[in-house]
Amino acid sequence: MKEKLDELKKQGAKIYSFSKLGTFNNCQYEYYKSYINKEKGIENVYTLMGSQLHDGIEAIYSNEKTIDNLRDDYSNKLVELDLLGVKFPNEKIGDSWKADIGHFLNNFNKIDKKMLLEKLIVFEIDDGIWMQGYIDSISPSDHGKPFVNIIDWKTSSKFSGKKLQEAGRQLLMYKYGLEKTTNHKVDKIMWFMLKYVYVCHKLKNGKTKQKMCNRGKWVKEIKKSLEKDLHNLGIEEFELELLLDKAIEENKLTYLPTEIQSKYWLEDCVVEYKATEDNLNELKDYVLKTINEIESKNKKNEDEWEPVEIDKYNSFYCSVLCGHRKTCKFYKQYLEENADGFDKKDKKDEFDIFG
Incomplete structure (x- = not known):
């Protein structure tokens, strides 16, 4: 080739x-x-x-x-x-x-x-x-x-x-x-x-349910399911909140009851x-x-x-991903025309990319 x-x-x-x-x-x-x-x-x-x-x-x-x-x-x-x-x-x-x-x-x-x-x-x-x-x-x-x-x-x-x-x-x-x-x-x-x-667990009918989650916060993203599991085990509300907070902070199920730990896999x-x-x-x-x-x-x-029509929805590409973001005359014009719409910090951050 x-x-x-x-x-x-x-x-x-x-x-x-x-x-x-x-x-x-x-x-x-x-x-x-x-x-x-x-x-x-x-x-x-x-x-x-x-x-x-x-x-x-x-x-x-x-x-x-x-x-x-x-x-x-x-x-x-x-x-x-x-x-x-x-x-x-x-x-x-x-x-x-x-x-x-x-x-x-x-x-x-x-x-x-x-x-x-x-x-x-x-x-x-x-x-x-x-x-x-x-x-x-x-x-x-x-x-x-x-x-x-x-x-x-x-x-x-x-x-x-x-x-x-x-x-x-x-x-x-x-x-x-x-x-x-x-x-x-x-x-x-x-x-x-x-x-x-994929956060997985078995349903009552034997099928596997998958939920696509961000790796860095997968425990947080299944919080509602975990709350239900803890309630079903009879965990008191105060203890339940402590357990969930710790699990979310660590992004692990280690601190939860073994019944819940064994229910889920990645x-x-x-x-x-x-x-x-x-x-x-x-x-x-x-x-x-x-x-x-x-x-x-x-x-x-x-x-x-x-050029692409620049607005607040696609300006992220222009400000972060485009290889010509420091020299593009159209993006620089966009920043100048919308300078009043940025707060001071955002305005400074945007213009800083031009050195």
């Missing part, structure tokens, strides 16, 4: 990645600065820590590192970024993210299957239009050869609504590309959501995305439509590349 990619580049072929298309649909001006002007943007804490965790997980599955190595690397990277001034949007958000990932690392369960890691795929999606991407992991399916499963490690928040479809397209692209370039048939496409865990949060025929057709339409729009733009005329 690497040789194929190099050859295509020599030929001047049109080669796109899923992230490249996503950038264009998110903000054409960001695409222009990144891919037309070739301006190197700045990283953010989420992408840097996400890459570090991806690399560490890959190293564990390739038997190059242990989980202890990964924990140490993770802690050192956080310290390094803090010293460099690469921070989370605020302390509360940072503490929550670190609590979720910390729980994942402290409760790491290695999947007991052989895995092909960081698989490069290069495939032609239409005449003269090529896509490339790296699949995090490919593992054997329970259905046997030639079936495989695709797993993508995610450190982001869970997907819903429009975000679910956008993220699902990437998994669909991996499936389409792998089946087009190999003899494999993809059984399941899945995300391994590092920040989340499972890693692996979420499947259904690869329907409609979804696959929508993916191809999305790719071709986006590429046609990109190719129709005048690469020498900056004004043709429209």
Whole structure:
């Protein structure tokens, strides 16, 4: 695949990645600065820590590192970024993210299957239009050869609504590309959501109920169920509150009665995305439509590349995630026009990103 990619580049072929298309649909001006002007943007804490965790997980599955190595690397990277001034949007958000990932690392369960890691795929999606991407992991399916499963490690928040479809397209692209370039048939496409865990317990009918919770506060998120369990055991209200407060503070059930401790268990949060025929057709339409729009733009005329419409709902992306947040004239204009709407602290924090 690497040789194929190099050859295509020599030929001047049109080669796109899923992230490249996503950038264009998110903000054409960001695409222009990144891919037309070739301006190197700045990283953010989420992408840097996400890459570090991806690399560490890959190293564990390739038997190059242990989980202890990964924990140490993770802690050192956080310290390094803090010293460099690469921070989370605020302390509360940072503490929550670190609590979720910390729980994942402290409760790491290695999947007991052989895995092909960081698989490069290069495939032609239409005449003269090529896509490339790296699949995090490919593992054997329970259905046997030639079936495989695709797993993508995610450190982001869970997907819903429009975000679910956008993220699902990437998994669909991996499936389409792998089946087009190999003899494999993809059984399941899945995300391994590092920040989340399934809290499980048995129902009276014998079925298992799962609740998707943030790892760093999973006990708090099942508080109502725990209250009911404690009431059923006849625990007095005062003692009940003390027990729950301690369990939530420690994010463990250790201090609760053994009947409750044995009722619940945790499972890693692996979420499947259904690869329907409609979804696959929508993916191809999305790719071709986006590429046609990109190719129709005048690469020498900056004004043709429209910025995302910035408002209070999406300004987080512009202020934290965009690689050109310190130089974007549109975001700077947004801050200046809305300066009166920020309180003094927020205003200072927003303008500080421009140094």
